Amino acid sequence: MSTPPPLAAAPEGVETEAAPEAGVTGRRRSAARLLPPARLASPIPWVIAILIALVVIAAAGGLALRNLTATARADLATAVSVQVIEPNPDLRAARGAAAVKVLTALDGVKSVRQVPEAELAAMLEPWLGEGVSGSEVPIPALIDVELSGKAGPQQIARIEAALAAEVPGARVDAQGDFLRPVYGALAALQWLALGLVALVALATAAAVWLATRNAFAGARETVEIMHLLGATARQIAVVFLRDVLREAALGAVLGALTGAGAVWLLGQQFAALDSGMTGGGTLLLGDWLVIATIPVAAVMLALATARITIALALKDML
Template structure:
């Protein structure tokens, strides 16, 4: 932009141009204002909850897969208790001789009845509902379909009513659903980041439009685009820090409340989703990333708008 003659003559005479704090002092020091801090606070709070949920789901899936890997259950479904006992004894002999089996445990009938009592009530302890005999089996290595088929074939030769089920098979739909929820949470986090950047972009453009005349004067007095951008950066920095702190506290509070509710379920799968140190570190970085994105977006918006206006 061409300088006025008076300013140009002053620069040619070697006088100090009107730069730095002198130039930037003409711009208002007020923040961008509006709802920007609260928008950032809401974004950070939701992101903290979504991130903690995604990490907890990831830990749950990993723990469940590790627990059921190489695990199977043999069921002997025989109404006659005497015949069932004989088949269980024969099945344990086959399992003890199989080199693929690392160990097994016959589940006591009382334990099976206690597990079914919430669904069957007291009927699970009577002869009205015959209970299957269960044998927990642990394989030496992760087995494929062929290995399970061979074991079941050997079992049925001595225990016709026996069948073997890999725990990973019946748990697979649950783990798939948890993985889908994890990816949905990650998608939500990315979406919130984009929406937050868009909010900063709009706030910066509105602030530029409201101070366009003053910015032109600063340019005429020797101020450059970088000095002007730093003023808006500082404004966004203060807003994003305040919003990030409020959102982080609110998000942690909501996360702890949800964790308390899930802990009341007293489920082994829920226990596997506990957050570890690295998870807490990643959650603590959420407001820092929010501040960085906001400041960078404000800077790029201001510089781009100023270049286009020249």
């Protein structure tokens, strides 16, 4: 009788037999050793880092604009401006004093302050030039009024009615109305930041999708061997997802640190302006917690994208 030929040697790292209780674990370890150690393209962590940094900066900008808008609305919600327009300086001063007296006696008025003429001239100096006074240019008398409640249309009408008898021609405006175009611009910038976040999320998913497809195509023959050895689609996917998790987490952490550093530097620059308008746009603790979820969400998005990509590729192959 002829001697049967010897069995072919098993590929390196593949267990030919495994105990029943450790069969699944043995196949999984064998599958992990069969695949090459680096399956994703090396630039992927850096691409993810750049994209996450952009998301952090955009999100921080949107949150700061939201805080700025909320602060401005709160500060000006109860503020009213009264202008006494009169060419005659003496009559203008008398009517301004009469307006202050009427406003002080009204219910719901918290404080009244007539802006000094010198302060008005200083504010108008960039447009009117230096040394301009109310006797040379008919600058209206300006009175700042703070109400105990919100300056709505009914409150404005009540103040106008009270001033009509004593100060004819007085103009009453809610200070918040002057900033309505600014509020609209800030809202548009917030939507722009949100759109940028969505676009960068799509770009991150596309980068992970391309990298996973390339990695799977490069290891296609090895995956077929793994399948013949008994590895399930889930076990094969876990091997790929492990690398996706590692590289996505690395890129997300680098991007989050870079973006947070850029946001901090920008915050220092705006704080140096010492402006009341920019002071309301600081980031609060809740905002930083929202920003901290960005790298976590990026890793979850990368894992979900890679899982779907591998599942579709395995479905077409197996």
